[in-house]
Amino acid sequence: xxxxxxxxxxxxxxxxxxxxxxxxxxxxxxxxxxxxxxxxxxxxxxxxxxxxxxxxxxxxxxxxxxxxxxxxxxxxxxxxxxxxxxxxxxxxxxxxxxxxxxxxxxxxxxxxxxxxxxxxxxxxxxxxxxxxxxxxxxxxxxxxxxxxxxxxxxxxxxxxxxxxxxxxxxxxxxxxxxxxxxxxxxxxxxxxxxxxxxxxxxxxxxxxxxxxxxxxxxxxxxxxxxxxxxxxxxxxxxxxxxxxxxxxxxxxxxxxxxxxxxxxxxxxxxxxxxxxxxxxxxxxxxxxxxxxxxxxxxxxxxxxxxxxxxxxxxxxxxxxxxxxxxxxxxxxxxxxxxxxxxxxxxxxxxxxxxxxxx
Numbered sequence: 001x002x003x004x005x006x007x008x009x010x011x012x013x014x015x016x017x018x019x020x021x022x023x024x025x026x027x028x029x030x031x032x033x034x035x036x037x038x039x040x041x042x043x044x045x046x047x048x049x050x051x052x053x054x055x056x057x058x059x060x061x062x063x064x065x066x067x068x069x070x071x072x073x074x075x076x077x078x079x080x081x082x083x084x085x086x087x088x089x090x091x092x093x094x095x096x097x098x099x100x101x102x103x104x105x106x107x108x109x110x111x112x113x114x115x116x117x118x119x120x121x122x123x124x125x126x127x128x129x130x131x132x133x134x135x136x137x138x139x140x141x142x143x144x145x146x147x148x149x150x151x152x153x154x155x156x157x158x159x160x161x162x163x164x165x166x167x168x169x170x171x172x173x174x175x176x177x178x179x180x181x182x183x184x185x186x187x188x189x190x191x192x193x194x195x196x197x198x199x200x201x202x203x204x205x206x207x208x209x210x211x212x213x214x215x216x217x218x219x220x221x222x223x224x225x226x227x228x229x230x231x232x233x234x235x236x237x238x239x240x241x242x243x244x245x246x247x248x249x250x251x252x253x254x255x256x257x258x259x260x261x262x263x264x265x266x267x268x269x270x271x272x273x274x275x276x277x278x279x280x281x282x283x284x285x286x287x288x289x290x291x292x293x294x295x296x297x298x299x300x301x302x303x304x305x306x307x308x309x310x311x312x313x314x315x316x317x318x319x320x321x322x323x324x325x326x327x328x329x330x331x332x333x334x335x336x337x338x339x340x341x342x343x344x345x346x347x348x349x350x351x352x353x354x355x356x357x358x
Contacts (some may be wrong), residue, residue: 029223036222040215043244048214049207051135055099056106056203062091063110064195082164084171088116089125093167096129097160100136101270104129105277106206112281119281124174126278127291128166130270131159132243132263141259145251148313154306155299158260162298166291210273217242217269225249236262243267256312257304264299265292 026033076087083093092111096104108129112122134156142152221242228234236254239246239262246267250259271292275283 025220025223029226032222032226033219036219037215039222039245040218040242041211043218044211044214047140047244048211051133052100052103052210053203053207055095055103055133056206057199059092059095059099059103059107060110060199060202061195062095063088063107063114063116064199082171083167084174085121085125086117089121092125093129097131097163098133100133101130101266102206102210102273102277103133104131105274106202109277110202120174122278122281123283124170126274126281126283127170127288128163128295130266130274130292130295131163132266137263141247141251141263145247150310151256151312154256154303154310154312155260155263157306158299158302159264161302162264162295165298166295206277209276213269213272213276214242214244217267217272218245221245239267240265241267242269256307257300260303261296261300265296 071087071090073087075090079085079087079090079093083089085093088111092104092107095107105126108117108122108125111117111125112119117125132155134152137155137159138149138152141155142149146152221238222245224238224241225235225245228237235249236246236258238249243262243266246262247259250262271288275285275288
């Protein structure tokens with residue numbers, strides 16, 4: 001009991017120190033915080049929302065509609081054999097590789113809430129269903145930042161290999177009783193019409209939380225860049241906080257293997273996004289962090305090996321300004337998505353009102 005009290009007091013003291021440091025930072029570096037927040041908001045509007053929102057809706061829809069429990073038998077067997085998980089996890093694992101960092105967590109949460117997987121299975125999935133998608137690795141880093149699609153594809157293959165290795169390792173360490181599949185095709189009804197509104201609502205909530213975290217960490221990254229500007233050799237540390245700002249730095253002269261390792265780690269901003277999606281699961285933050293380090297090492301090693309067989313010529317890297325300007329063509333898509341979100345919210349409100357009237 002005494003140790004528990006000491007731990008709580010220490011934890012409270014550290015939080016107070018963090019709050020005081022944050023307040024001092026806002027007062028000492030107001031311009032940097034504002035610029036970082038602006039860049040973070042710009043990133044959310046131009047890149048994150050248009051690319052991640054549709055995948056988040058799809059991830060929730062697959063589970064909410066019951067489609068994840070009605071997969072071909074060979075897919076169920078493959079998922080059980082490779083990851084030691086029920087077949088209903090197949091599409092969530094695939095979407096985590098295609099959609100991007102928080103999409104996997106969103107799908108895991110839906111599977112667990114629908115009681116289609118056990119708590120232990122959800123915990124195991126949360127350890128390896130964390131990866132950057134092709135939109136970030138190939139389009140953003142490959143085509144825009146490094147101007148070399150080959151680099152983007154190598155980063156993507158490295159991410160997929162690291163996820164597969166971690167997934168297999170977690171499956172081998174699982175207890176035999178965890179392999180019981182709670183899903184049953186006879187019990188789960190396919191209801192796509194009823195799944196649309198809840199799926200969009202969940203995606204909106206997830207995107208709002210994700211964007212808030214990106215703005216906060218972008219401000220912190222801007223301050224950090226200002227503090228270490230006289231020592232360029234340690235600028236890679238920025239990638240440990242916020243990956244999008246980090247890759248802008250790493251893409252300018254750093255080894256590709258280090259860039260891949262940073263994408264595998266994801267940054268603290270991504271870690272907060274994933275863990276916030278999975279509140280209630282009781283995931284050990286230390287174990288989650290260790291797995292992100294392992295994934296970082298695997299991605300870097302895989303990229304290093306692939307570059308030996310498929311060498312990439314070094315090109316002149318684009319600047320941050322150019323990279324951002326290339327994203328301007330997504331504005332119209334973002335506006336359309338926002339309009340759709342508003343329409344769904346209005347229809348949801350109308351449905352609730354109609355329910356009360358009845």
